[in-house]
Amino acid sequence: MKMSRDSIRGICDALEQAGIRPTHQRILIMKYLAEYRVHPTAEMIYSKLKEEIPTFSKTTVYNTLKLLDEKGLISALATDEDQVRYEANMTPHGHFKCIQCGALFDLDLACSLPPEKEVGGHLVLEYQVMAKGICRSCRGG
Amino acid sequence: MKMSRDSIRGICDALEQAGIRPTHQRILIMKYLAEYRVHPTAEMIYSKLKEEIPTFSKTTVYNTLKLLDEKGLISALATDEDQVRYEANMTPHGHFKCIQCGALFDLDLACSLPPEKEVGGHLVLEYQVMAKGICRSCRGG
DNA sequence: ATCATTGCAAACACTTTGCATACGC
């Protein structure tokens, strides 16, 4: 994985602003999430970065993902899979999952997000939308 | 758990129509899901029904839930918890999760479901909506 | 008699934890 000096600087800044020491491992994990927007699992991150840091451990992946999630730099995605998926895209958006190939895409929901802030007496702070269907490439596009 | 004879008959019918033999265990699990609409976990179902059938096993819970899900009689809910939650409500609806007490409610989405069947080139077959916030009782209502 | 269902125990997969080593300020 090649890195531009600028994007590394941006990641370091973001980490420091969140009160997180920008270590080599943490930067690489953030970089991976920012660059490969496939909503990877901990395992995917681990096996990829293991190539660059031979001593890299899964513990560090889990530690770091948990930390970044708590600090609001990334978010964990609940899916019907057994593995948690992560993403660095923190702007409001939904997701589309292809029931055929399993790929997970970001979805722009500008026109379809429900506007209500209160439903059935409950105060709504956030909507998570997961659409399912057949993705563009599986349809043969 | 008390059972009306009518609801048992309805459950048996539904199971048979799905090609599932209506055994005692399966009926109880369906009945539990139909009656206690709290979106229980396998563990919750197990510990409750264990009271009625002392030999009841978790394997049967998992076997049955998987079978019922495959046959379309119940659905499994992906949440950010580590345990899967199940429900027998098969009409289109969303969910609301209280970030304070953890309770999970059904949500009527008639007015807020996005109408698009195609987004970004992907064919959408289903939308799952998970709202999060503070539930009515946690707000003090 | 045959085939499906149940249920115990063991296996599994993902994640977390305990603790010793190594690193950065």
Added chain:
DNA sequence: GCGTATGCAAAGTGTTTGCAATGAT
């Protein structure tokens, strides 16, 4: 030097699987 980060190994948790016993037709 001291406190944090890392990483190995072990434990933990939810779920699945292998297989023998049981039950239904």
